[in-house]
Amino acid sequence: MTDNHSAVLLIIGNEILSGRTQDTNTPWIANKLAERGIRLLEVRVVPDIEERIVEALHELRGKAQYVFTTGGIGPTHDDITTQSVAKALNLPIVLDPKAKDVLLEFYGSQDQLTSARLKMAHVPSGAVLVPNPVSGAPGYRIENVFVLAGVPRIMQSMLDHILPELQFGVPILSNTVTCNLMESTIAEKLAKIQDCYDDVEIGSYPHFRSGELGLSVVLRSPENDSLHKATIEVFDLIKSCDGKTHAVSIKSHGEGTF
Amino acid sequence: MTDNHSAVLLIIGNEILSGRTQDTNTPWIANKLAERGIRLLEVRVVPDIEERIVEALHELRGKAQYVFTTGGIGPTHDDITTQSVAKALNLPIVLDPKAKDVLLEFYGSQDQLTSARLKMAHVPSGAVLVPNPVSGAPGYRIENVFVLAGVPRIMQSMLDHILPELQFGVPILSNTVTCNLMESTIAEKLAKIQDCYDDVEIGSYPHFRSGELGLSVVLRSPENDSLHKATIEVFDLIKSCDGKTHAVSIKSHGEGTF
Structure with a gap:
């Protein structure tokens, strides 16, 4: 059984694990999902190794309503997301005619459709394409898995396309x-406030800026009234x-009032 | 069996999953480990829920030589890392006298050692403390698990303390x-180069900047000669x-030459 309105994110990328690249897709996706009341339950970063991707997909697919993957859908030898997703879901890989048309338009002529480029028109059988207005090669949805690009600008445009399809929850x-x-x-005393509000999640996050320790208390709830009262406390x-x-400031996100 | 010179990172933090906070600890830790020839095999982000932390620790401990955790070791109700680590390792939690002394010095007097603050002197039995020069409360090592703070400045100072203890591998x-x-x-053609160099990992990372698609090819290897030759190709x-x-630039990290 998985929670409704829940998601997990699988980041496929040696470049994140090597420390070369700072992942910025996680907060972007998390915020977009939260606005729609979909809770991100877990994020995993795994290397570009088929066995590890398949294993992660097996574990994650049962954990949440939606699985998002980022990375590994390009034309090069290290792009192995599609073969891994197909293996995890036990599906054949097929050439998608619509994806081929998109690539034909993007690259301009049939003789530009090299085998490396055609690789990006191959998807697990049954996949529904997600358009890529930036660089042609589409992402796709297959069962509860959304396979997105790793380049942030491309991932973001794919996500914008997908969001209306998702089952909305109550925004947090x-x-x-x-x-x-x-x-x-x-x-x-903060723990006592938490004890009084079952429907508010209170997090305490220290920070260290300009040589000074400080603190942000973050209150999250689907219930505006409770959120309001707990925030005042x-x-x-x-x-x-x-x-x-001491300086005290309150910043409100979403529709929370105080 | 776990690989020598390998690590996994478990990030404990609702603030990352909610999208509020951008995790910057991953690239920091990944780079510091890579300099020492220790490979980061996986990163997981889980919420502040004991069951989820325990489950992740059970799975991750067998996957790598070292497990690092970040976050959840403060004094507030949502700081549940120590209780979760103790549960995962089936160890009792004990008051560490050295940790208590550190806190006593940091907060200045016995009557300032509230129960919330004393919570930070409790560790799984057998833990070896990792000093925290920023805010007193220590991290610790227990078996192959290093429990670190989530605040980047504090995590970084703890990591600096730990690194000399780790078994060095061959730097990548x-x-x-x-x-x-x-x-x-x-x-x-890039795939053909990859095929010629078993000991070089070649990654291809497109980017999208100022409206233009571009590409970084990253070559990684413990072998300087192979790296040099493959880079030239x-x-x-x-x-x-x-x-x-087209502009072509080469940037070298570590001791790679070309």
Whole structure:
């Protein structure tokens, strides 16, 4: 059984694991899903090794309603996502005529459709294409798996295309209260606030900027009323530990009010 | 059986999965490990839920020589890493007297050692502390698991302390060749170069900047000679497809030469 309105993300990329490339797709996807009430339950980064991708897909497919993959759908020898997805789902790989037409248009003529380029028109049998307005070669959906490009600009345009297809949940609203207290100063009382609000998730995130420790308390909930009340309590807690000497700011995301 | 000189990273953090925070610890850790010839095999991001952390630790501990965790070792209710690690390793949690002394010094007096702060002096039995010069509360090593803070500045100082303890492998050298070709233009010939060099891993990474598609070819190897030869072949391949119109640059990391 998987939760409705849930997703996992599988990042296929040696370049992330080697430290060469900073993954920026995770926060982008997480935010877009959260706006639609879809919760990201897990992210995995695995190398460009078929066995590892297949294994991860087997494990992740049962964990959430949707699986997103990024990376590995290009024309080069290290692009092995499609063969891995097909293997994990036990499906043959077929040439998709629509994908071939898209590539023909992008590259301009039949003789430009080299075998490397044609590779990008091959998908697991039954896949539904996801357009790529940037560089032609499409992504696709097969069963509950969405196979997207790794290049952020391309991934983002593919995701925009997909989002309306997804089953919307109740959007998660959030407020952030930032202060310059140490989190240990408010930890016990913050736990008591958390205990009073089952439907609000309160996270405490210290940071270290310009040589100073500070703290963001993030409140997340699908319920605006509870979120509002809990945020006021956090605000009062910080003030009570704080007097006038510390700066307190509240930032609201989504439709949360306070 | 796990590979020597291998590691996995477990990121414990709702703030990453919600999209609020961009994880920057992965590339930092990956690069520091790569310099020492330790390969990062997988990264997982899981929520602040004990069951999910325990499950991930069970799976990851057998996959690599070292497991690093980041996040969840602070004083607040959502900091549940230590209880989860103890559960996964089937160990009791004990008050570490040295950790208590560190906190006593950091907070200044016994009456400042609230139960929330003392929580940070509790570790799985047998843990060896990792100092935290920024905010007192230590990380620790227990068996093959290194439990580190999530705040990047703190995590980095903990990692610096740990690195000399790790078993060094052969450092991976890398060269990057960047050009403004489409990757499909060189895909077939690049695969042939890859076929000639078993000990060089060649990755092809397209990018999209200022409205233009471009490409970085990254070559990685522990063998400087092979890396050198393969890099020259990639350089020549790009030139042969390119004439004089495209910019070609080579960037070298580690000790790779070309």
